[in-house]
Amino acid sequence: MEFLDRILRVPLDQLPFYLLTLVIAFTLHEFSHAYFANKFGDPTAKLLGRVTLNPAVHFDLLGIILLLIAGFGWARPVPVNRDNFRKPRVMGVIVSAAGPLSNLLLAVVGAAIYAALILYGVVNPFGPQDKLSLALDTFFNLFVVMNFFLFLFNLIPLPPLDGYRILEDIVPRRVLGKLQQFEQWSLLIFLIILIVPGMQQYTIEPLYKAANFLASHFLVFFHTILGG
Template sequence: MNFLDQILWLPLRDLPFYLITLIIAFTVHEFSHAYFANKFGDPTAKLLGRVTLNPAVHFDLLGIILLLLAGFGWARPVPVNRDNFTKPRMMGIVVSVAGPLSNLLLGIVGAVIFAALMQFGAISPNAMNGKLAEAVFTFFPLFIYMNFFLFLFNLIPLPPLDGYRIVEDVVPRRVQSKLQRVEQWSLLIFLLILIVPGVRNYTITPLYRAASWMMGNFLNLFQLMFGA
């Protein structure tokens, strides 16, 4: 076992597939926030060059390093000024939910492609060599699973996640002020649900199971559709 295998949380052979998945998932996620914010009249993200599918402008170096070493991390958040929206609450909700929904869509698209490849026999010893088939069987389940997980994870109602921003725009203003007082503890709470094993069993682990359930059911659904 080499040094990288010892420090990474996933097998070294899976690292390229993991990185490709994260590049696509994070880039599309942040682009979706920026795109809708700009469409609704807030030019902040556009002025910073964030309305783009160029991964370089969306990635945070520390976030990527932590993803590789610890299994969790982040991209650069898209700045949004809701004061520029004509309907701040409604448009704010759309901008916030656009990111997670983009991951849901990516997961579904990945499931469609993977199911089609399996159902139509494109993935078989006769259709491709063993290494290519192994790469396909490694990449697509990881891509589908990670995007479904990111969809669910980002809906957790804790700052700085999108779920919290959605709650902020839904609740009355008097509740908003109370929520903002708790934000100072958000990083501690966030790390708690990610790191402490006893807490993870009730917060993150159910999301792992839900993402696996979504992947299995979508794949079964599309395989049945293609089979019919």
């Protein structure tokens, strides 16, 4: 247990809530890609059984382990063949954006529920709590922050993230060819972020700070709205 505490990014007692958050966040993220790709005429994901809310088909073990240890990771990518779209570039942007937007939706809905729980005294983040209240407080805090983080992280314009796929579909074709020349370096960039000491304070940490900022402001917003 002590060894796990040292290597995990989150405290061991929060691990179940963290994993539950990832199950929901990754599943809806990948389902959203698959759903819209199928809607727009590409059956690739559907034929592979990816248009589903079954978490088992979307999870990548290495991606989950890295997220727990390093603070960033991934699920199994949904294969998309843009040639099947009637308007490949426009529909490609929508399909790519659907994943991060699903995390944004989860974060906003989670913030609304969390604010309601605080407002009606079910949880009390600033005072003593029983086991159920503490569990709800811990889960919704993680759920909101992590989904805001995944929303922001996936919009980074580096392959294979969704932000890069969106960029591919909106830049002029002459620029696209130059972009694709750098795809081979994407893994190296991620390894640098992961391995080089001190790099995360300039890469991953600012995203977590931004996620916490969004979470706190949405909580205040919903507390104000619900409190009348």
